[in-house]
Amino acid sequence: MQIIPAVDIKNGKCVRLSQGRADHETIYSDSPVDMACHWDEEGARLIHVVDLDGAFDGIPANAGLVKDIIYNSSVDIQVGGGIRSLEAIETYVKAGAYRVILGTIAQKDPAFVETACREFPGKIMVGIDAKDGQVAIRGWVEVSSQKATDLARQMEPLGVSGFIFTDISRDGMLEGPNLTSIREFCGATGLPVIASGGVGTLKDIGDLMALEPLGVTGIITGKALYDKSFTYKDALKQVAEHAG
Secondary structure: OEEEEEEEEEOOEEEEEEOOEEEEEEEEEOOHHHHHHHHHHHOOOEEEEEEHHHHHHOOOOOHHHHHHHHHHOOOEEEEEOOOOOHHHHHHHHHHOOOEEEEOHHHHHOHHHHHHHHHHOOOOEEEEEEEEOOEEEEOOOOEEEEEEHHHHHHHHHHHOOOOEEEEEHHHOOOOOOOOHHHHHHHHOOOOOOEEEEOOOOOHHHHHHHHOOHHHOEEEEEEOHHHHOOOOOHHHHHHHHHHHHO
């Protein structure tokens, strides 16, 4: 089980949003690169980087900063946000990204996902963000009529390496993950699932680790770390104790 710190970039700064709302942002650092290096030094093996401006605008807006994070970190970097072309994927893969996350384009154009998986084998994950079980797209500003579980079933045969599942209603709220929706999502796929949204305490991490037999392989946490609800080392200790 991996504990994955999140570095969200908006207007060149490291921020966190509440429930994905652009008008509910908290700035935690003027330097996303320094923040990523901090999590690297704290012992992270994988960092989750999102270009929020890209997610809202539909085209990468902070690619230079993302590449700087990749170049300056010694750990794996997975990146998402506005990636809707093969050229954008290639830019990040060539820079050394561990995985590239496709979101809106997966719901809009499944054939593109299949092509991307063929062109960049092992590099493509699909991020599925849900509100009340329905897929949300375009930086969460639009909720589709498609169920998250149905999209997962549609994506699985295309060659994706796994999913990042986020319950928007919990994201940035520190109210605990929606364990019911995560269980339901895991039941729709045999691929690895990284859970995101709602982690506020070490107990929440423990609750998610209990879902490992269902396919949860990683836990993304952001606001709880930035607000110092617990330390990253505390989270790693929790995982070690669970494994032992």
